[in-house]
Amino acid sequence: MTHRTWLEPLRSRLAASGLTLDDLVGLSGYSKTRLSELLRGKGYYPGWSITYSVVKALDVPPWPLRRLWTAAAREAEKDDKWIKDGIYSVQPLGPENPPVAHRGFKEVMNHPYTAYAKTFLQTDGRAARVVAETFDILWLNWDKATSSSNTPRHAWSLLRAKVMARAETHDGHPDLRAAAMRTEAVAKSVSSDEYLDRITRMAAFFEAVSRLSDDQLDVTVLRFLCHIHEDAVPGIVGLPPVITHSLHHHARGALQDLHPGTETNAHPQE
Template identity: 40%
Template sequence: MTTPIEPPVPPAKPAPLRPGRKLGPIADGVGSVHRAWLEPLRCTYLNSGLTLSYLSARVPLAKSKLSELLRGTGLYPRWEIILSLSTQLQMPSWPLYQLWRQAALEAQKSNDWIERSSEKASVTTSQTPPLDHRAFRETVEDDYRLYAQVFLDDDQRDTAIANTFDILWLRWNEALASPDTRRFAWNTLRTTVMARTPHIDGRPRPEFGAAAFDTVALRTLTADTERMYQLAESLQLFKAMSRLPDQQLDVMVLRQLYRICPEGVSTLLGVPIATIRSSERHAAHFLESVICPPPETEGNTA
């Protein structure tokens, strides 16, 4: 895997001060895909220097309703409102529409409601992401898909990947201004994937036992008995891996399931190779301490 070329990082600009009451945080009950388009919309607004009063005079929505929209409260907004707001904020409409539409479906909005709310506000499909965004996507997309398919089925995996790059398109300037674009992008992928991943007993432990059916070790075995014991061992390993801290889990998924070299993992996650080796070492030590040795087969019994 080649290292993506890092574009020059623009200097960070402090958010401008604006008169009036400070905008409240996003409401706790906002869904993950709704949040995915709402956060960059809020960020762009907060960095624009524009006020709710200014926007309310140009967007067909009262100031109080705009505040609700930017906090994710009240009714799910119609696309014509979001498009009008994004135009004022000079945001790309196509990735915003993709995420808005999916969040509408997850909010139990019908296809008829979606069509009616957007019939007066068409969005062009000819928009393309920035050139460096497209180059970055070509570099990492295959590896991102490998990671996502450990936790999600094919449909959910493809949706998570599409969402990830739509979010990055909306937040690309923020990604470029971050300490490391690759790390920003990986965190975006991870957040998107984990929002769709079932978790064990409602705790922050991802469920990914299905990945045991597609491990490198299993693909190299032919005998049914060997495959049975390897499957049991893999399921035990994955259950223990779900208890690892986030970075250690990601490193072990990429290193153990796909045999990606430490340098490749370092490039993909945007962290130093020493951190990758340390994470793998600590993760291996933990797993050795909690995993029981596999039962001996009859042929191996002393």
């Protein structure tokens, strides 16, 4: 999965550059056969040395691509020594210099993106990895992201796809049962009967939320599970305020239909 994530920007950059594979051979110092295997994503998982030679030849930002390469190497079951040896075999990359606009976007979106990801992926580590991957992909494709008519929507769609690809499912929907248990785990000062009742009600709420349409689900999760202020939600998901308000309104109606008595005025995590 992550292997394709970093291959696609390389392929796109090669196509846009006008360079031929023969040109890349001359610039990288590697054979046409090995470069062809790398760019097709076939055969062995490529080492960092050959990957970096292509990155450098195509003037691709090396830092985000190296992180994605490292994550994909782990998915390919390469051990830490193999990864580190590959990284140390080439020259240091120097300081990171993401576009200023990308850096600002990351600062604004890091918290809501991470909160959203954790709702579905359960742990801080898994959420942080998906969010970091999203920002690295955005950096690699920043020109494309900013040339779209709606950069926040472009970025949100990317994040959502990454989260849902890793989220557990239940009956064909995102599985939020663990989030329900985690939410009520802090309820220490109630009787066992009241605690079980709260768990039951919370599980019903989360089950109903998981069955909402995609946009309704996102708005509801951000508002009531991540505690994002309603005025901030449109900018996060890249939709006009009137649309997010409508989605919230219809989500409440859908929740009532799915589980009568479901209340979304209260914050379920409090």
